[in-house]
Amino acid sequence: MSQNHTKLMWNENFYPWIDTRLSEEELIFLNHAISEENKENISKSLAGNISKSEQIKDKDDWLWNTVFKHITEKMFYRDWDTYYKYHIIQEDPLPKFEMPGLWVNYQKQHEFNPIHAHTGLFSFVIFVKIPTHWKEQHALPFSVESNTPVASDFQFVWSRKNEQDCCTHSFSLSPEDEGRVLFFPAGLHHQVHPFYGTEEERITVSGNIDFLFYPPAYAQPELYIYKREEGDTETAKETQEIARLKTKKREEEYGGKKREEEEKRRKKARDRQGKE
Numbered sequence: 001m002s003q004n005h006t007k008l009m010w011n012e013n014f015y016p017w018i019d020t021r022l023s024e025e026e027l028i029f030l031n032h033a034i035s036e037e038n039k040e041n042i043s044k045s046l047a048g049n050i051s052k053s054e055q056i057k058d059k060d061d062w063l064w065n066t067v068f069k070h071i072t073e074k075m076f077y078r079d080w081d082t083y084y085k086y087h088i089i090q091e092d093p094l095p096k097f098e099m100p101g102l103w104v105n106y107q108k109q110h111e112f113n114p115i116h117a118h119t120g121l122f123s124f125v126i127f128v129k130i131p132t133h134w135k136e137q138h139a140l141p142f143s144v145e146s147n148t149p150v151a152s153d154f155q156f157v158w159s160r161k162n163e164q165d166c167c168t169h170s171f172s173l174s175p176e177d178e179g180r181v182l183f184f185p186a187g188l189h190h191q192v193h194p195f196y197g198t199e200e201e202r203i204t205v206s207g208n209i210d211f212l213f214y215p216p217a218y219a220q221p222e223l224y225i226y227k228r229e230e231g232d233t234e235t236a237k238e239t240q241e242i243a244r245l246k247t248k249k250r251e252e253e254y255g256g257k258k259r260e261e262e263e264k265r266r267k268k269a270r271d272r273q274g275k276e
């Protein structure tokens with residue numbers, strides 16, 4: 001995450017995340033996406049020490065267009081330097097964004113998600129099913145005497161420049177939080193504490209947002225090397241076809257713009273991201 005976009009947000013009175021809710025309609029869409037069969041298990045690529053994480057599809061980019069495109073732009077331009085650069089002096093063309101990752105997490109009691117951050121520009125978590133209430137969790141015998149009861153909490157962790165202490169902010173969750181969305185800079189570390197006393201699963205959906213780049217892999221699908229299990233050629237072919245269609249879509253979207261220009265813009269954005 002580029003600090004360019006968050007540096008002004010890190011102060012006492014302003015948290016660098018957006019706390020919002022999905023509408024009924026958006027939750028129905030999400031639950032439908034979760035219930036699709038044959039989803040790919042992506043646990044190995046995630047930090048969670050939890051039962052299962054599966055990739056889900058945002059059919060027709062509905063969730064992106066309905067919810068996250070707007071929140072992304074709101075978050076991106078709320079930094080004054082960024083707003084000034086793109087909207088006042090118009091130094092660069094307005095960037096485009098995409099949601100390259102969307103997945104569902106199934107967490108059982110005693111499982112946890114250690115401190116970690118995501119890649120890209122922004123990330124989010126949606127609390128879809130919370131089977132416990134924080135009041136009961138914090139009252140468990142091993143938490144109740146603590147000066148920091150956090151059983152079942154979602155927590156952000158960060159540090160400030162030239163300060164020794166780490167800051168934390170906990171979200172104590174209950175079924176009332178179902179549909180709640182926390183949208184945050186991808187580099188903001190966070191963790192999920194375990195819950196106890198129920199066989200029911202906790203379900204959350206997470207996603208990542210990034211600049212819409214023009215990856216050479218998509219531009220030249222024949223060079224796209226997809227490494228999977230041996231003999232999984234069918235999936236590799238499918239992936240290549242997806243890459244080809246994405247290339248076509250992006251070619252259309254960018255019209256006559258020269259690839260070199262796009263590469264230049266991409267490199268610039270990458271350099272900016274590298275200055276964390």
Ligand SMILES: [Fe+2]
Pocket residue numbers: 116117118190206
């Ligand atoms: Fe995460």
